Amino acid sequence: MSPPPPPPGATADAVAAPRGAPVAPANIGQRFKKGSFCALLVFCVFASGILLGTIFFDVIRDGGGKLSLDF
Amino acid sequence: MAPPEVVTSPGAFSEPGEGSLSYPPRRGEQVIRVLLMAAAVLSVLTTVGIVLSLLLPAITFFRDEAGIFEFLFGGTWDPRISQKYGVWPLINGTLLVTGIALLVAIPLGLGTALYLSEYARPRVRRAVKPVIELLAGVPTIVFGFFVLTFFTPEVIKGLLNVDVGTRTALGAGVIMGFMVIPTVASVSEDGLSAVPQSLREGAYGLGASKVQVSLRVVFPAALSGVVAAIVLGASRAIGETMIVLLGAGLMPNTGIDPRPGYETMTTYIGATAQGDIPTGSLVYKTVFAVGITLFVMTLLMNIVSIRFVRRFRQVYE
Numbered sequence: 001m002s003p004p005p006p007p008p009g010a011t012a013d014a015v016a017a018p019r020g021a022p023v024a025p026a027n028i029g030q031r032f033k034k035g036s037f038c039a040l041l042v043f044c045v046f047a048s049g050i051l052l053g054t055i056f057f058d059v060i061r062d063g064g065g066k067l068s069l070d071f
Numbered sequence: 072m073a074p075p076e077v078v079t080s081p082g083a084f085s086e087p088g089e090g091s092l093s094y095p096p097r098r099g100e101q102v103i104r105v106l107l108m109a110a111a112v113l114s115v116l117t118t119v120g121i122v123l124s125l126l127l128p129a130i131t132f133f134r135d136e137a138g139i140f141e142f143l144f145g146g147t148w149d150p151r152i153s154q155k156y157g158v159w160p161l162i163n164g165t166l167l168v169t170g171i172a173l174l175v176a177i178p179l180g181l182g183t184a185l186y187l188s189e190y191a192r193p194r195v196r197r198a199v200k201p202v203i204e205l206l207a208g209v210p211t212i213v214f215g216f217f218v219l220t221f222f223t224p225e226v227i228k229g230l231l232n233v234d235v236g237t238r239t240a241l242g243a244g245v246i247m248g249f250m251v252i253p254t255v256a257s258v259s260e261d262g263l264s265a266v267p268q269s270l271r272e273g274a275y276g277l278g279a280s281k282v283q284v285s286l287r288v289v290f291p292a293a294l295s296g297v298v299a300a301i302v303l304g305a306s307r308a309i310g311e312t313m314i315v316l317l318g319a320g321l322m323p324n325t326g327i328d329p330r331p332g333y334e335t336m337t338t339y340i341g342a343t344a345q346g347d348i349p350t351g352s353l354v355y356k357t358v359f360a361v362g363i364t365l366f367v368m369t370l371l372m373n374i375v376s377i378r379f380v381r382r383f384r385q386v387y388e
Contacts, residue, residue: 030280
C-alpha cells in the first residue's frame with residue numbers, strides 16, 4: 001500500500017532511502033570457512049572416538065580369544 | 072527515650088556469629104560442622120604429611136650426596152653406577168613427553184569442547200560427552216600396552232614409516248595426549264557452557280557469524296576455565312607413569328628429538344621404588360629428591376595458573 005499523497009502546497013524535505021537487503025548474504029568463502037570450521041570440530045570429536053574404538057578393537061583382538069572359564 | 076527492645080522470635084534470621092540475635096545451633100548442625108571441619112583438616116594434614124615425607128629424605132640427599140646446583144643443572148643421571156645426579160635428563164624427558172601430549176590434547180580437547188558447547192544439539196551432546204569421558208576411564212596400563220604393542224609398531228613404524236625403536240617418546244606422548252583429551256574437553260566445555268546466553272545473543276544481534284561468536288566472544292569469555300582445563304591436563308600428563316614406562320622406556324636423554332626413548336621423573340620413581348632398594352641407601356634418597364622436584368614443578372605450575380585464572384576471570388550475573 002502506497003503512502004497517502006502530500007497535501008496540496010506542501011513541499012517535501014526528505015527523500016526515503018531505497019530499501020535493500022539488511023544483511024548481505026554470505027559469499028562462498030564465508031560459507032566454506034563456516035563449514036570447514038564445523039568439520040574441524042567434528043573431526044576433533046571423531047579422533048577421540050576412533051582411538052577409543054581402536055583400543056577396544058586391539059584389546060578384544062589380542063585378549064578376546066584367550067578368555068575362558070578356566071581363566 | 073529508651074532504646075527499642077530487641078525481640079527475638081523462633082525462626083528469626085540471623086547471620087552466623089551474631090550472638091545476640093541467634094539461637095544456639097542445633098546439636099545435629101554442630102556435629103555436621105565438626106565433621107566437615109575434620110574433613111578439611113584431614114586433607115590439609117595429608118598434604119603436609121606427603122610434603123614432609125618427601126622433604127626429609129630429600130634434604131639428607133642434598134646435604135650428604137649432591138648439591139642442589141649439581142642436581143638441577145647436571146647433564147648426566149646415573150645414580151647407580153657412576154653416581155652422577157644431574158636430574159636435567161629426567162626433567163627434559165618429562166617436559167618433552169608432556170609437551171607432545173599437550174600438542175595433541177589442547178587442539179583436540181578444545182575443539183571437542185567448542186563443538187559440544189556451541190554446535191552440538193542437546194541430544195548429540197548427551198550421547199557424545201559420556202563416550203569422550205570413557206577415554207578417561209581406560210586404565211593407563213592399557214594405554215601403555217596399546218603404545219607398546221600397537222601404536223608404535225603398527226602406526227608410527229608401519230603406517231607413518233617413521234624410524235623409531237620399540238620405545239619412543241613420540242608414541243608415549245601422542246597416546247598420553249589422547250588420555251588427557253577428556254580432562255581438557257570436559258573442564259573447558261563446562262567453562263564454555265557457563266558463558267551467559269546473553270553474550271551470544273548480543274553478538275548475533277550485531278551480525279556476528281557462529282564462528283565469530285564461538286572464537287571471539289565465547290572462547291575469550293571462558294578463558295579462565297579453558298586455562299584451568301589445560302593446567303589440569305598438563306598436571307595429569309606430568310604425573311603419568313605407566314604409559315611412559317611402557318612406551319618411552321627408561322633412557323635418560325637430553326635431546327628434543329621425539330623418536331628415541333626417554334626417561335621421565337615419574338618413570339624413574341616408579342621403576343626404582345619397587346621395594347628391593349635398602350631404606351636409607353643412596354638410590355632410596357634419589358627417589359625422594361626426584362619426587363620433591365616433581366612436586367615443586369607441579370606446584371609452580373598450579374600457582375602460575377591460579378594467578379592467571381584470577382587475573383582473567385570474568386564473573387557474570
